[in-house]
Structure formats: C-alpha cells, structure tokens
Amino acid sequence: MTTDRTMTIREMCEAFDVTPRTLRFYEAKELLRPRREGQKRLFTKRDRARLKLILRGKRFGFSLEEIRQLLDLYHMDDSQETQLRKTYALAETHLAEMEAQRDELNEAIAELKGQMAWGAKRLKELAPDRAAG
Amino acid sequence: MTTDRTMTIREMCEAFDVTPRTLRFYEAKELLRPRREGQKRLFTKRDRARLKLILRGKRFGFSLEEIRQLLDLYHMDDSQETQLRKTYALAETHLAEMEAQRDELNEAIAELKGQMAWGAKRLKELAPDRAAG
DNA sequence: CGTTACGTTTACGTTCACGTCATCTTTCCT
DNA sequence: AGGAAAGATGACGTGAACGTAAACGTAACG
Numbered sequence: 001m002t003t004d005r006t007m008t009i010r011e012m013c014e015a016f017d018v019t020p021r022t023l024r025f026y027e028a029k030e031l032l033r034p035r036r037e038g039q040k041r042l043f044t045k046r047d048r049a050r051l052k053l054i055l056r057g058k059r060f061g062f063s064l065e066e067i068r069q070l071l072d073l074y075h076m077d078d079s080q081e082t083q084l085r086k087t088y089a090l091a092e093t094h095l096a097e098m099e100a101q102r103d104e105l106n107e108a109i110a111e112l113k114g115q116m117a118w119g120a121k122r123l124k125e126l127a128p129d130r131a132a133g
Numbered sequence: 134m135t136t137d138r139t140m141t142i143r144e145m146c147e148a149f150d151v152t153p154r155t156l157r158f159y160e161a162k163e164l165l166r167p168r169r170e171g172q173k174r175l176f177t178k179r180d181r182a183r184l185k186l187i188l189r190g191k192r193f194g195f196s197l198e199e200i201r202q203l204l205d206l207y208h209m210d211d212s213q214e215t216q217l218r219k220t221y222a223l224a225e226t227h228l229a230e231m232e233a234q235r236d237e238l239n240e241a242i243a244e245l246k247g248q249m250a251w252g253a254k255r256l257k258e259l260a261p262d263r264a265a266g
Numbered sequence: 267c268g269t270t271a272c273g274t275t276t277a278c279g280t281t282c283a284c285g286t287c288a289t290c291t292t293t294c295c296t
Numbered sequence: 297a298g299g300a301a302a303g304a305t306g307a308c309g310t311g312a313a314c315g316t317a318a319a320c321g322t323a324a325c326g
Contacts, residue, residue, distance in 0.1 A: 008272085022314065025313070025314060059234065061194040064312080076251070092249070101193075102235060102238045105238065123221065127214065142303070143302075143303090155283085171291095
C-alpha cells in the first residue's frame with residue numbers, strides 16, 4: 001500500500017507550492033503526464049516524484065529542456081540497449097557538471113566566509129561591546 | 134605591481150567569453166562601473182574581479198539583482214556601521230542559502246550515482262562483453 | 267435552481283537577460 | 297583624404313518560464 005493516492009491539481013499546488021499554470025505548463029512541455037478522469041488531471045505518485053526532480057533541477061539552474069532529458073534517467077525502464085546507453089552517457093555528463101558545480105560552490109562558500117570574517121573583525125573594532133551576529 | 138592594466142571591452146570579452154552587449158548591460162544594471170577615457174570604457178582589475186563574481190553567481194542561479202546586492206559583500210570598504218551591519222546580515226542569509234544548496238546538490242549527486250549504478254547493472258546484463266562507460 | 271468552487275482551454279501579457287540591427291564618433295592605416 | 301576597425305548609443309526583437317484574463321464545463325450546496 002504505497003500511498004499511491006492520486007491528487008488534484010490544487011492538492012499538488014499546495015503540496016509543492018506551485019501554481020496550476022505551472023503544472024499545466026510542465027505538462028505542455030512534456031515533463032509531466034498526469035492521467036485524466038474526463039477533463040480533470042489526476043497526479044500520481046510518479047508525477048509527484050517527477051515534479052520533485054523538476055523543482056530540484058531548477059534550483060540547480062538547469063533549464064526545463066535539460067530537466068526533461070534528465071528525467072528519463074530516473075525512469076530507465078525497459079528501453080532498448082541503444083537508448084539506455086545514450087541515457088547513461090547523458091547521466092555521466094550531468095553528473096560531472098553537478099560535481100563541478102558543487103566544488104565551485106564550496107570554493108565560493110569559503111571565500112564568502114573569509115569576507116565575512118573580515119567584516120566581523122571590522123564590526124568588532126567599531127563597537128567592541130555589541131557582538132557581531 | 135599588481136597587474137593593474139586596464140582592458141578594452143574586446144579584451145574583456147575574450148578573457149571572460151561574453152559579448153560587448155553583456156558588459157554594457159551589466160553596467161546599465163550597475164553591476165560594473167568601468168572608467169571612461171572619453172567615450173571608451175576602461176575595465177580595471179576591480180571590474181574583472183566583479184565580473185568573475187557575477188558570472189559565478191549566475192552559475193549558482195542567482196539573478197543579476199541578487200548578485201548586485203552580493204557584490205557589496207566583497208567591497209565592504211569604509212561604509213558606515215549601519216550599512217556594514219546590513220551587508221553582513223545579507224551575507225549570512227546568502228551563506229546559508231549556498232550551504233543548503235551544496236547539501237542538496239550532494240544528495241542529488243548521490244541519488245544520480247545510485248540510478249547510474251542501476252543502469253550500469255542493466256547494461257551489463259544486456260551485454261556482458263562490452264563494458265559500461 | 268442559482269451560485270459558488272474547482273477545473274478546463276485559448277490566448278495575450280510580462281520579466282529577465284541579453285541578441286540584433288541601425289546609426290554615429292573616433293582612430294588608425296595606406 | 298579615404299576607408300576599415302573598434303567603440304558608443306538608442307531602439308526593437310527574442311526565448312524561457314510562467315502570469316493573467318476571458319469564456320466555458322460540471323458538481324455540489326443551500
């Protein structure tokens with residue numbers, strides 16, 4: 001019983017803090033494929049997993065088109081070997097990108113901390129009594 | 134003698150792989166302030182440092198407006214204490230964001246590696262002879 | 267049985283971050 | 297002097313990622 005309830009568009013919006021427009025837009029761009037009950041969209045557990053990945057991808061600065069490609073990585077099912085290899089290769093590229101980004105991010109964090117230490121020192125000089133934080 | 138040569142717009146473009154339009158756009162948005170020699174822009178070491186930070190910020194998904202705020206962090210000079218405190222507070226916020234992003238990125242990397250391991254296994258089953266990578 | 271709430275499609279509007287002309291100086295070369 | 301090369305200033309165009317408004321369906325509620 002894997003909490004496989006289907007959700008309405010409103011429920012999705014509240015759960016993920018997005019607008020209906022956004023979900024319909026993602027569907028138009030083929031990032032989501034909710035089932036239909038008549039006209040109405042029904043979002044499954046699978047859709048929720050994909051949406052989670054989409055939003056994460058966005059936070060990392062990937063475009064929706066890039067994300068669309070990436071989504072297949074998490075749904076490599078019974079594709080042909082050729083397709084599977086292509087997908088795998090794409091995954092390697094993106095993995096490298098993400099690791100590079102993480103490393104650069106760590107550098108940036110270190111630099112920023114350095115600047116803040118300098119700022120804290122200056123604040124301390126200006127007002128030795130009131131703490132800096 | 135800190136390599137403090139000023140550079141023309143073309144030299145900047147080649148050095149950072151951007152277009153003239155981009156540099157003029159950043160200036161219009163007050164992210165850069167090159168000096169002028171008559172009409173012509175002259176980019177100093179300081180401008181180069183700022184541009185580097187701008188491009189990095191972009192890779193991390195910050196908007197130009199956010200980046201503009203952040204740039205002050207690296208140029209906290211002789212501002213008033215009040216201003217310095219505000220800047221410092223902003224830095225703390227951004228630092229937290231960046232650390233959160235790094236952590237999430239690490240998670241995502243781990244997940245992706247997991248998926249790739251699964252894919253590699255499937256490829257191995259399909260063709261035990263040809264290696265996967 | 268009206269209206270309120272939720273859902274749909276279609277279509278035009280908007281913001282960000284530039285790209286792409288068109289048109290003008292300034293400068294350097296022959 | 298004539299002309300290409302580099303730089304400048306508008307002004308309009310563009311792609312991505314939605315926002316927003318109009319017009320419609322339908323299902324439940326008082």
